Amino acid sequence: MVCKRFMDVIVVLFLTFIFNSCGSVYSDGHDYATSYAVNGIWADWQGMDLSLFSLHGNYSDIKIVAKAKPWVTVCHFYTNYNVNLDATKEWKSYSGYIEYFVSDQYPTIYSQFTSQRYKSHYIYDMNDALAYLPFAVTSETNGAVKRTATAEIRVAPHKKGKIQTYNIFFDGVSFGLDLRNLKWE
Secondary structure, three states, X not given: OHHHHHHHHHHHHHHHHHXXXXXXXXXXXXXXXXXXXXXXXXXOOEEEOOOOEEXXXXXXXXXXXXXXXXXXXXXXXXXXXXXXXXXXXXXXXXXXXXXXXXXXXXXXXXXXXXXXXXXXXXXXXXXXXXXXXXXXXXXXXXXXXXEEEEEEEEEOOEOOOOOOEXXXXXXXXXXXXXXXXXXXO
C-alpha cells in the first residue's frame, strides 16, 4: 500500500513538472521583446522569437544577429564599464556605444525607425526576420555602412543577477530590449 501511494505521488509530481515546464517555456511564445522610440514617443512592446534571432555577449556587451545567418549583424551595443549585477530599485545609466548599419535607402537611424514599414506594427514574415526590429538595415544589406554612435544605456531596476530591460538612447532615437524570459548561460 505504501509503495503504491509512493508511486502515485511520483507520477503526479512528474506530470506536474512536465506540464509546468511546458507552460513556462511557452508562456507567451516569445523569449524577449523590443520597443523603440522616436521623438520621445515609445512604440508598443513586441514579442520576439529566438528562432529568428540570437543574442551573443554578456550583460555589458550584446550583439543581435539573424539566427538563420549568424554572420548577419543587426546591431551591437556595449558599455564602457561592466554593468552592475547587484540588485537595484532604480534605473542605472551607463555610457557606451551602439553599432548599427545604414544604406542609401535608409541613410540615418532616424529614417529606419520612422519608415512606413515600422510605424503601425511589426510585420510577421519568417523569411524576413528583421521585420520584428526597427532596424531596417543589417550588415548584409547591399551598400550597408556600419555606424558607431555614442549611447546612453539604461538598465531597469532588477534583482541580483537578473537584468531584464535595457533602453539604449542614441542619435535621436531609442531602442528597448526586454530579456525577461531569456535564460543567460
